[in-house]
Amino acid sequence: MRVAVVGAGLGGLAAACHLVGQRHDVVVLERGARPGGRAGLLAEAGYRLDTGPSVLTMADIVADTLAAAGTDPALLELVPLDPLYRATFAAGGDPEGAGVIHVRRDREAMREEITAVAGSGEARSFDRFCTWLTALYRLEVPHFIDRNFDVPADLASSPGALLALVRSGALRRLSSVVSEYFADPRLQRLFSFQALYAGLSPLEALAVYGVITYMDTVAGVYLPRGGMHALPQALADAARAGGAELRFEAPVARIRRRPGRGGAVTGVELASGEVVEVDCVVANPDLPLVYRLLLDGLAPPLVARRGEYSPSAAVWLVGARGPLPPGAAHHNIHFGEDWAPSFEALLREGVPMRDPSILVSVPSVTEPSLAPPGGHAYDFLEPVPNLDGRIDWAYQREWMRDRLEQRVRRLGYLEGATVEVESFTDPLDWLRQGMERGTPFSLSHRFFQTGPFRPANVDARVPGLVLVGSGTVPGVGVPMVLLSGRLAAERVAEWAAGRRPRPGRWRR
Numbered sequence: 001m002r003v004a005v006v007g008a009g010l011g012g013l014a015a016a017c018h019l020v021g022q023r024h025d026v027v028v029l030e031r032g033a034r035p036g037g038r039a040g041l042l043a044e045a046g047y048r049l050d051t052g053p054s055v056l057t058m059a060d061i062v063a064d065t066l067a068a069a070g071t072d073p074a075l076l077e078l079v080p081l082d083p084l085y086r087a088t089f090a091a092g093g094d095p096e097g098a099g100v101i102h103v104r105r106d107r108e109a110m111r112e113e114i115t116a117v118a119g120s121g122e123a124r125s126f127d128r129f130c131t132w133l134t135a136l137y138r139l140e141v142p143h144f145i146d147r148n149f150d151v152p153a154d155l156a157s158s159p160g161a162l163l164a165l166v167r168s169g170a171l172r173r174l175s176s177v178v179s180e181y182f183a184d185p186r187l188q189r190l191f192s193f194q195a196l197y198a199g200l201s202p203l204e205a206l207a208v209y210g211v212i213t214y215m216d217t218v219a220g221v222y223l224p225r226g227g228m229h230a231l232p233q234a235l236a237d238a239a240r241a242g243g244a245e246l247r248f249e250a251p252v253a254r255i256r257r258r259p260g261r262g263g264a265v266t267g268v269e270l271a272s273g274e275v276v277e278v279d280c281v282v283a284n285p286d287l288p289l290v291y292r293l294l295l296d297g298l299a300p301p302l303v304a305r306r307g308e309y310s311p312s313a314a315v316w317l318v319g320a321r322g323p324l325p326p327g328a329a330h331h332n333i334h335f336g337e338d339w340a341p342s343f344e345a346l347l348r349e350g351v352p353m354r355d356p357s358i359l360v361s362v363p364s365v366t367e368p369s370l371a372p373p374g375g376h377a378y379d380f381l382e383p384v385p386n387l388d389g390r391i392d393w394a395y396q397r398e399w400m401r402d403r404l405e406q407r408v409r410r411l412g413y414l415e416g417a418t419v420e421v422e423s424f425t426d427p428l429d430w431l432r433q434g435m436e437r438g439t440p441f442s443l444s445h446r447f448f449q450t451g452p453f454r455p456a457n458v459d460a461r462v463p464g465l466v467l468v469g470s471g472t473v474p475g476v477g478v479p480m481v482l483l484s485g486r487l488a489a490e491r492v493a494e495w496a497a498g499r500r501p502r503p504g505r506w507r508r
């Protein structure tokens with residue numbers, strides 16, 4: 001079957017890898033000049049600054065995706081990080097007033113760290129907590145994450161797993177479960193903040209989202225040799241080696257269909273006017289935009305129109321020559337003093353957090369080639385409301401950028417350093433890049449926006465169209481988006497076998 005993949009983001013590339021593995025004839029059409037989409041690259045003055053993800057987890061999913069295209073996963077070296085994170089806790093105006101905790105890769109080292117900062121009781125709890133997280137992950141992935149759903153009733157197709165999930169406490173609040181394991185409020189934050197990656201308040205998220213904590217704390221964090229952008233490059237190389245044709249600077253303007261309601265796709269039309277005829281289209285742009293721009297304004301599924309989108313991020317990328325602050329690690333989470341009020345501001349009020357917790361990544365600590373000698377590559381990320389919030393970014397952009405710069409300087413970054421490259425990205429920039437509501441993190445993972453309730457990767461109104469990426473199943477983040485490529489390829493196989501998507505009224 002001839003398949004066009006529109007977009008060479010991680011989702012589109014993962015789909016291409018699986019599709020060539022299934023012997024389809026694949027052409028990837030990307031509007032940009034290089035692969036990666038949100039996992040982009042700013043290369044300037046000898047710096048290589050990754051514009052998107054910095055925390056890479058689930059190395060086995062990366063390996064499976066490369067292997068699907070017939071590439072040896074060892075060709076992409078994944079460097080394990082230790083510590084995974086350095087977390088600082090503010091108190092009394094001192095950014096480290098409540099201490100520093102290193103999340104260590106090795107279980108024994110982590111036990112020692114917790115014993116030193118919080119006592120042996122908490123260290124013993126850590127073992128029990130990891131056992132719980134591991135069981136949760138093993139239960140959720142095959143039954144609820146790495147699978148396609150046609151209708152919500154499919155949830156009940158594994159009643160045993162559903163029952164085990166309920167019994168494990170997964171439908172309770174994550175914060176309650178974590179606080180049963182740990183009395184120390186710093187550890188409670190450290191093992192629940194990951195809910196924010198799914199667009200949820202750690203105080204309100206269900207414990208099912210503990211799987212995200214599993215993905216970093218238990219399964220480990222990595223950096224591809226050469227930086228994060230080496231990942232999309234490796235996937236693109238694998239798809240090409242497997243037989244896919246990759247075309248860059250080839251924006252798609254329209255998905256073509258047979259005339260009449262419910263007409264199947266016949267190909268894509270590029271902005272240049274060229275038509276590429278195919279049997280099936282896999283679309284990777286942000287899901288609501290596929291409908292609005294490429295399908296002549298067809299209404300996106302109801303949940304994509306009316307659902308709740310994740311908070312966004314203000315990102316200040318810097319290449320600077322000069323020293324790092326003492327103790328700085330590859331990933332540094334600087335927790336503010338506020339906790340509950342921060343999530344209230346971010347998720348309910350739609351205003352800047354008064355005392356934000358921020359993530360500072362300095363990948364050149366692990367991979368010096370990302371900066372010229374004596375320099376470092378920095379990624380300063382502050383969670384901010386998406387464009388449904390109450391910040392007028394056209395007016396407040398400079399103020400927000402300066403506030404972030406002052407905060408990182410107070411934390412000791414860039415002291416005695418010369419900034420040589422910088423770039424600031426706000427939600428209006430994400431919107432201009434084609435991201436709904438100005439967030440790169442898509443629909444949040446509220447329960448009714450997850451699994452069978454998330455926009456499906458097929459739509460009965462457009463036979464032969466398959467969606468891929470963070471707007472559809474299973475969801476947001478590098479591991480999920482790679483899995484979405486596998487799930488998309490499964491849908492292509494169904495289409496090739498003559499199975500039409502089942503209508504689901506709940507999706508409209």
Ligand SMILES: Cc1cc2nc3c(=O)[nH]c(=O)nc-3n(C[C@H](O)[C@H](O)[C@H](O)COP(=O)(O)OP(=O)(O)OC[C@H]3O[C@@H](n4cnc5c(N)ncnc54)[C@H](O)[C@@H]3O)c2cc1C
Binds near residue numbers: 052471476
């Ligand atoms: C700042 C930031 C930090 C992040 N941090 C992390 C992290 O630490 N860990 C993690 O796991 N995840 C993180 N993420 C999330 C992760 O990067 C995304 O979930 C993932 O990369 C999304 O991939 P995608 O394939 O869905 O979309 P995209 O990468 O957006 O891919 C869509 C592709 O389609 C192309 N396209 C769009 N329109 C057209 C058209 N008309 N014709 C042709 N091509 C088109 C785009 O150019 C793009 O290449 C982060 C994201 C950002 C932005």
